[in-house]
Structures are given as structure tokens and as C-alpha cells.
């Protein structure tokens with residue numbers, strides 16, 4: 558049974574989807590803790606499900622590296638073997654990434670490498686994109702640059718508001734994230750192999 562730590566900043570609808578999926582005893586993963594960088598509304602889902610949670614605020618730490626170390630310690634306390642960033646709106650520091658990578662994934666509301674960063678849905682609309690979507694990827698040291706695991710496409714509707722498009726993306730995102738976690742847990746998706754292939758391709762590009 559794969560042990561998950563889920564990291565959030567906001568409403569936590571992806572966390573809710575993971576809680577619902579993992580409550581099925583047939584699902585090959587369980588959530589052992591939920592971490593947040595703020596008093597996120599989504600922590601209520603963890604509480605309701607009896608899942609331990611903790612908040613590690615950047616403002617309580619001298620720098621990003623120390624914040625990341627405190628967050629990592631909270632996760633290690635619960636013995637997680639996969640960290641899922643599901644709406645954590647912070648860049649994880651390099652020390653955190655090297656501690657967990659490649660067992661560290663993120664879900665992002667765009668078709669990476671297009672529209673990385675904190676305003677992916679707004680940026681896709683501003684660019685006049687006719688389609689966007691969601692990407693689940695391994696986190697590396699860059700901002701939304703890690704190897705892509707799974708993607709789903711969402712067509713943009715003419716004149717659509719950012720919040721409406723984001724909600725339609727999330728309707729694809731929640732099942733995609735659950736499916737990707739299932740595939741990692743049951744061995745269909747080998748994170749070390751994906752990360753190794755990406756590193757090999759990058760080295761070949763430099764050669």
C-alpha cells in the first residue's frame with residue numbers, strides 16, 4: 558500500500574478526490590498526512606476523514622530552505638513514500654526536491670510546457686489558446702519543468718471566464734490525478750524510470 562502525503566494551499570478539491578478514491582480498500586494507496594503552507598480551507602477534508610494534517614508557514618521560517626526542511630520533516634514523520642502537490646501554490650526548495658524526487662509529483666492546470674507558474678489558466682486565456690488542460694508531472698528543481706507523466710486536454714470556450722475554465726479543467730484534473738496515483742501505486746507507472754529517461758534525454762541534448 559503506497560503511503561501518500563498530499564500538499565495543498567486552497568480549497569482542496571483534488572485532495573477530496575484523492576480521499577474519496579483512497580477510501581476504497583481496493584485502491585492501492587492511502588493518504589498518511591496532508592500538509593499545507595497556510596490554513597487552507599481544504600484541510601477540513603483531511604479532518605473529516607481523520608487524516609493527520611499540519612501547517613508549515615513560510616513566514617515562520619528564516620528562509621525558503623528552512624521552510625522546506627520543516628515541511629519535509631512533517632512528511633517524514635508520517636512515513637510517506639509519495640508526495641503529491643495538489644494545489645500547493647509554492648515553489649518547493651531544492652533541498653526538499655532532492656529529498657523526495659522522483660517520488661514527488663504535482664498537478665498543474667495547463668498543458669506543460671505551456672503556461673507554467675501560478676496563473677496558468679489566466680495566461681492560457683490571455684494568449685488566446687483554443688485548448689489547454691492539465692498536466693501531472695514529476696517535480697524537479699525548475700518551475701513546472703519536471704518530466705510529464707499524464708495530460709488531459711480541455712477545449713477553451715469563446716469568451717470563457719477564468720474561474721469557469723479552471724473549474725472545467727479541474728473536472729478533468731481530479732480523475733487524472735487519481736488515475737496517475739493509482740498507476741504509480743500499482744507499478745504501471747515507474748517514476749524512477751521516467752525520471753531516468755528524462756535525465757538521459759537532457760544529457761544527450763548537451764552532448
Ligand code: GAR
Nearest residue numbers: 567568569570571644664665666674
Ligand atoms: C488545481 O487546479 C491545481 O492544478 C492548481 O491549483 C488548483 C487547486 O485546486 N495548482 C496550480 O496552479 C499550481 N501551479 P483545489 O485546491 O481545488 O484542488
